[in-house]
Amino acid sequence: MRNIIILLSFFIILIVLTSCSIEKKEHTYKILNKDGYNIENRYNPPEGYSRVEADKDSFAYFLRHEKLKKYGEKSIYYNGKEKKSEGVYDSVFDIDLERKNLLHCADACYKFMGDYLYSQGKYDNIKFHFVSGGVADFGKYVKGYRVNPETGDYYEGASPSSSEDVYKKFINLVYAYSGTLSLEIDTYAVDVDDMQIGDVFVIGGTPGSKRVGHAIMVVDMAKDENNNKVFMLAQSYMPAQQTQILINKKEKEISPWYSLEKVKKENKLLSPQWTFQLNELRRFKIEN
16 A cells, blocks of 8 residues: 555656646747748747738838848947947848948948839939938939939939949948938927837937937837737948847847837837937938
């Protein structure tokens, strides 16, 4: 009888341990997939969330599928030096800076939108303001016109072409003569509850002045069954550097995602290198 009791006790303990092990396995959930090469396959949404739907020809889909550097690789400044990742970013977009000190914060936003529109062949929609007030119009570039970025005046300066080389020269001109002030002109304010992938948090400013600005872009979003939303952010900075996916210091358990509900409770967005007010969320005026 005693042996039977001991045997039964052993089986009960074994069943409890097994059930605990199964329970732990069932609740194991990872956001990060280090082998992923873009946002969509490197980062799962937090448990219970699903990515918002995006058509294959949408800006949201484009952003989710932009190539990332191998996980763990650093963001590189235009001069070849590395930017430390600790406390700032988790992944880096695979961007060739061409050793040029051009891709700053607003420029990264212009790059993503410009590259997307170019990939879709929507040349006439690629129109960005210079800080001077002039407009960089790629539709005119395709026809052979060129622009003086300081005056906004156009002139005949080349043969008609929509080649990648022509586009690169165009977008580099945007980087050089546009900024957060012009990005404010090229966007309009939206409520945070209406946030969409591709929106930007931006405060206009001028480098070297008392009014310094910054801009970051919403590059992915997901929601749960109760319509609670999480979002992901990307930025470049000064000096020119490869664009990064930012970490979330406040919610490490879901980083690099940010909970919109918690951001609203804070009444501000605390990104690693800048604090934005919620009324600084804006959307490109371009029909993409």
